[in-house]
Amino acid sequence: MSDFDFIVVGAGPAGSSAAIRLATAGSSVLLVERADPPGSKAVSGGILWGRDLDGLIPDWEKSAPVERYIDFKSTSFLTRDSKISIDFRSKKFEEKKTGYSVLRAKLDQFLALKAKAAGATLVTGITVDSLARKENRIVGVVQDGDTITSDAVILAEGANPRVAIESGLREPLRDRDCAIGIKQIVKLSEATVNERFNLTGNSGYAGEFALGYLEGGVRAGGFLYTNKDSLSIGVVIAMENLRANGSTYSYDIMEKFMEHPYVKPLVEGGRVQEYSAHLVPEGGIDSMPKLFGDGYLIAGDSASMTFSNGMIIQGMNYAIASGAMAADSLLEAAKKKDFSGAALSSYQDRLEHSQVLMDLRKFRGIDKVTWSRLVHEVAPGMMENILFSMFYEDGNPKKHLAEIILGSLSKANMKRSELIMETYRMLRRM
Ligand SMILES: Cc1cc2nc3c(=O)[nH]c(=O)nc-3n(C[C@H](O)[C@H](O)[C@H](O)COP(=O)(O)OP(=O)(O)OC[C@H]3O[C@@H](n4cnc5c(N)ncnc54)[C@H](O)[C@@H]3O)c2cc1C
Structure with a gap:
């Protein structure tokens, strides 16, 4: 018999969400976090977008340590002297909250304590060294020479998934993926x-x-x-x-x-x-490891589940959603007492039908927009030229906007055909 039904490595949003779901369903869960307290090693921008906590903590908007709800979203291009912004403020967000600023030192502790209150065993200040195997199946974790066994393990160790890499469950991150x-x-x-x-x-x-x-x-x-x-x-x-x-x-x-x-x-x-x-871990779907196998599942940043298009960065929402879905798959597998890779493949199915993999598939290659020469080296200067020409009154006859734009195009640090192609690619990928 195993020491625990399930072990979760990492009490970030992914791990704690998984532990909350598992413990609430009555499973015995060990949630291991190297930081003490949870969140003290965490870094995030951090806007928690979306409503993924609804299914885990129904009153979270009142009880969780959220800072402010976002009703003012802005995207800006900076040049040395100027700032060109697209600002969106809306009263609609008062009623329909879309995102909250959070401080991870508070949020992670809140989520981990919720898992504990639901019945999980929370151990902090302990780093899992490796995974325990039996006949090629993951059967627990190893820490400081001690093996703690479980029917399955959820790896939610974040963007630097050392245990998953050293266990051969995922490739190391390449520079282009992060x-x-x-x-x-x-x-x-x-x-x-x-x-x-x-x-x-x-x-x-x-x-x-x-x-x-x-x-x-x-x-x-x-x-x-x-x-x-x-x-x-x-x-x-x-x-x-x-x-x-x-x-x-x-x-x-x-x-x-x-x-x-x-x-x-x-x-x-x-x-x-x-x-x-x-x-x-911005590599998206192309840098994602296999998400399940005999006795294990990988969730959140450990599986490269983040999205950024330069206007928004998201990862905490996918971490919460994937953690909860990993837990659901384990609970389903527990009914059949089958923790083989075949049984745990239901995790992949759940993710495929959720926002997580739908987004990451749909926006494959978005990094080419986020880090493009157009966005960083060409557009800011060009927009500054256009707007400066429009608003600088020097007593000379005014120009039509089209003339101003064409004039700036000729000064842009990119061939016109290339600029058109790049803009088209950007709009298709965004
Ligand atoms: C600068 C920056 C800005 C960001 N901005 C945003 C934003 O505004 N909105 C957003 O949604 N996302 C944002 N993200 C992404 C977001 O932070 C991540 O997607 C999210 O934290 C992933 O959650 P996770 O639970 O998978 O991993 P993590 O939050 O990294 O949690 C992993 C946990 O596992 C623990 N751990 C690791 N290894 C072990 C081990 N061997 N044993 C025990 N414990 C272990 C760690 O200490 C950590 O607590 C940002 C990220 C960065 C770096």
């Missing part, structure tokens, strides 16, 4: 956050930025989100691009973002509470 994220939490007063972002009550702002002023072909995106009385600010840089520009360090890019004339006043006077870095 980005590096740098993040700071900057403390300000609640009144200052409201005033600087023109917010009231607990409404919040989520901004994404293309940093079109970086030199030497460096391509990076920025994010800036409001919490109740702090800001989450950071940059994400494609790993391939960072390596190709060996002299550019990620913290320099972070500094350049924080120092931008239209970003600096928003963070000024704040006190840095956290400074962290983390991988973002």
